[in-house]
Amino acid sequence: MIRILGIGPGDKKYLTEDALWRLGVATVVIGTKRQLETVDDYLRSTTFKQHYSGKLDELKARVEQALIKNNEVVVLASGEPSVYGIGEWIKTQFDDEEVKIVPGISSIQLFFSKLGIPMHDVFITSAHGRTPNWELWQQVQKVCLFTDNVWTPVSIAKHLLSLGIDPLLHVGESLSYANECITSCKASELPIKNYAFCVVVIDYER
CATH class of the missing domain: 3.40.1010.10 (Tetrapyrrole methylase, N-terminal domain)
Incomplete structure (x- = not known):
């Protein structure tokens, strides 16, 4: 077994x-x-x-x-x-x-508990080695995804802005570790830097 x-x-x-x-x-x-x-x-x-x-x-x-x-x-x-x-x-x-x-x-459960927002209306997916389905992602209230070295939080924010939208982003780095860092801001305000081991929530409602 x-x-x-x-x-x-x-x-x-x-x-x-x-x-x-x-x-x-x-x-x-x-x-x-x-x-x-x-x-x-x-x-x-x-x-x-x-x-x-x-x-x-x-x-x-x-x-x-x-x-x-x-x-x-x-x-x-x-x-x-x-x-x-x-x-x-x-x-x-x-x-x-x-x-x-x-x-x-899951790091997703942990992230939502730290953010203090509900999970019942979230679409869970991953950009790791995949091409994001942006059309689908805009049809739901929240998207939670795992990132990779191509679709990073910064590249996701830039693409959202190129679509003419500026939703709230939550970026969770190294969740549960000593160097954990959580950033919440509009896509247009996301700091440009290297993000590691990330979970990202795109919140279209706020």
């Missing part, structure tokens, strides 16, 4: 009790360097920790190799595995019935 374990947005305090219990009994745990560092305090000394670079083909090979000798393999997933995480991808690579997901707190 492959158990995909959501470990939250980053800070250890957002690990769920279920995640902590499963980490404590895990035989094999696979994750990136940062993910393994996050959970290291909760693993047994006998737990085999397998690092991968973040590339999906490498992850698949690590999981296949671990399954040869182990009945269950834990794969770490940042945030919530089912929200633009690796959950669906792993299900396409392995027998769907052999994949189980342990939910985690």
Whole structure:
């Protein structure tokens, strides 16, 4: 069995009790360097920790190799595995019935709680490696998205302005970490700088 374990947005305090219990009994745990560092305090000394670079083909090979000798393999997933995480991808690579997901707190949930605004009317998407659907995005009240190094908060703000609109933007950087930074302003007022590990909310209502 492959158990995909959501470990939250980053800070250890957002690990769920279920995640902590499963980490404590895990035989094999696979994750990136940062993910393994996050959970290291909760693993047994006998737990085999397998690092991968973040590339999906490498992850698949690590999981296949671990399954040869182990009945269950834990794969770490940042945030919530089912929200633009690796959950669906792993299900396409392995027998769907052999994949189980342990939910985690998403950076989106954390961001909205910090902003103090509701999530029930938000369209959740990702610009990571994708072409934004600007036409669709303008038909909803709020858009929340994960950014990448092409569609950064700055490039998103510039494109919105080119469409003749100037909505309120919320930019969450490094959420849950010590260097967390939240910026809320109109697209036209967004500071031009390099933003890292971002979640962006486009709020057309305010």
